[in-house]
Amino acid sequence: MAVYTEVPDDELDSFAREYDIGRVVSCKGIAEGVENSNYLLQTDRGSYILTLYEKRVDPAELPFFLGLMEHLAARGLACPTPIPGRDGRALRSLCGRPAAIVSFLAGVWHARPRPEHCAALGEAMAEMHLKGADFGGRRPNSLSVAGWRPLFEAIRPRAGQIDPSLAPLVADELDLLEASWPSDLPVGLIHADLFPDNVFFLPTDAGGERVSGLIDFYFACTDILAYDLAICLNAWCFETDGAFNATKARLMLGAYRKRRPLSEPELAALPLLARGAALRFLLTRAYDWLNTPAGALVKRKDPLEYLRKLRFHQGLTGPGGYGIAP
Numbered sequence: 180m181a182v183y184t185e186v187p188d189d190e191l192d193s194f195a196r197e198y199d200i201g202r203v204v205s206c207k208g209i210a211e212g213v214e215n216s217n218y219l220l221q222t223d224r225g226s227y228i229l230t231l232y233e234k235r236v237d238p239a240e241l242p243f244f245l246g247l248m249e250h251l252a253a254r255g256l257a258c259p260t261p262i263p264g265r266d267g268r269a270l271r272s273l274c275g276r277p278a279a280i281v282s283f284l285a286g287v288w289h290a291r292p293r294p295e296h297c298a299a300l301g302e303a304m305a306e307m308h309l310k311g312a313d314f315g316g317r318r319p320n321s322l323s324v325a326g327w328r329p330l331f332e333a334i335r336p337r338a339g340q341i342d343p344s345l346a347p348l349v350a351d352e353l354d355l356l357e358a359s360w361p362s363d364l365p366v367g368l369i370h371a372d373l374f375p376d377n378v379f380f381l382p383t384d385a386g387g388e389r390v391s392g393l394i395d396f397y398f399a400c401t402d403i404l405a406y407d408l409a410i411c412l413n414a415w416c417f418e419t420d421g422a423f424n425a426t427k428a429r430l431m432l433g434a435y436r437k438r439r440p441l442s443e444p445e446l447a448a449l450p451l452l453a454r455g456a457a458l459r460f461l462l463t464r465a466y467d468w469l470n471t472p473a474g475a476l477v478k479r480k481d482p483l484e485y486l487r488k489l490r491f492h493q494g495l496t497g498p499g500g501y502g503i504a505p
């Protein structure tokens with residue numbers, strides 16, 4: 180459940196009057212998500228998403244995230260569009276929190292994506308990278324290689340509560356990644372959290388499915404483009420029993436490469452980038468595992484899932500393990 184801040188009716192009404200969105204009919208808390216408080220806001224004119232930004236979002240970075248969504252939506256990417264108030268401002272304040280209303284996107288996400296979903300994701304990601312290329316904003320990735328050691332030091336004393344092998348494995352992996360993280364690969368605007376729950380699908384007339392929306396741009400940043408693919412190799416291409424599905428990886432990478440070809444160095448770096456991506460989510464999940472207060476209305480995600488994924492990538496000798504010919 181991710182509703183950290185309850186919004187009283189009177190505050191909601193006066194907030195909604197700052198917009199030209201019609202009369203509020205209902206406002207329901209959305210159970211999914213972990214970072215912010217999200218509400219499905221229905222008015223007599225349509226549906227919207229109301230988000231109150233919580234503690235992990237730096238308010239100074241919100242103009243970047245909202246500006247990016249506006250930029251991508253204006254270029255035809257299916258992503259939420261920030262709705263400006265009558266005064267033209269999209270970023271406002273509600274219940275003492277920064278808050279914004281964005282457009283509602285129809286579709287469902289798949290907890291167990293099939294190979295065809297992975298292909299559609301690859302194409303949508305390439306489109307996002309291409310459309311993000313002329314976005315003027317820049318945001319360094321605070322959760323890239325330089326951010327991992329401080330996170331590790333924060334969890335290290337209690338990492339044994341999760342698994343005895345966690346701290347030694349992460350210590351060795353960090354040494355290796357810090358020494359060999361690439362600095363010469365193409366960089367651009369990346370989503371950095373394009374997990375299945377952030378990609379919506381709708382049926383097509385032909386009986387298939389198409390991507391109907393990408394959401395949750397609140398980790399978006401300027402970083403190595405192929406790192407977005409590495410994140411998705413982890414998030415989309417493992418089965419629930421932990422087995423890696425090379426067909427899903429091949430389809431995802433193949434569809435991406437049709438829209439944005441990958442260079443030889445990008446392909447060669449994929450196993451290393453995938454190790455970094457696995458470590459990044461292992462560390463944030465481990466941090467949350469150890470620091471989420473008992474009784475908090477949020478379901479903690481399993482850090483050990485990412486320890487197992489990390490071990491898989493460590494065992495590869497090249498990008499051929501992802502079902503592609505380099």
Ligand SMILES: Nc1ncnc2c1ncn2[C@@H]1O[C@H](COP(=O)(O)OP(=O)(O)O)[C@@H](O)[C@H]1O
Pocket residue numbers: 181209211212213214215216217228259281282283284285376377394395396397
């Ligand atoms: N623009 C949108 N259109 C439709 N549903 C949305 C939209 N934005 C968020 N949601 C819903 O809210 C949930 C949580 O949103 P998300 O941005 O992932 O939250 P968090 O950043 O807190 O993790 C999503 O899983 C989805 O159900």
Ligand SMILES: N[C@@H](CCOP(=O)(O)O)C(=O)O
Pocket residue numbers: 211212213214372374376377395460463464480
């Ligand atoms: N995708 C991350 C956690 C962030 O979740 P989201 O709900 O903001 O997409 C993970 O799985 O660890």
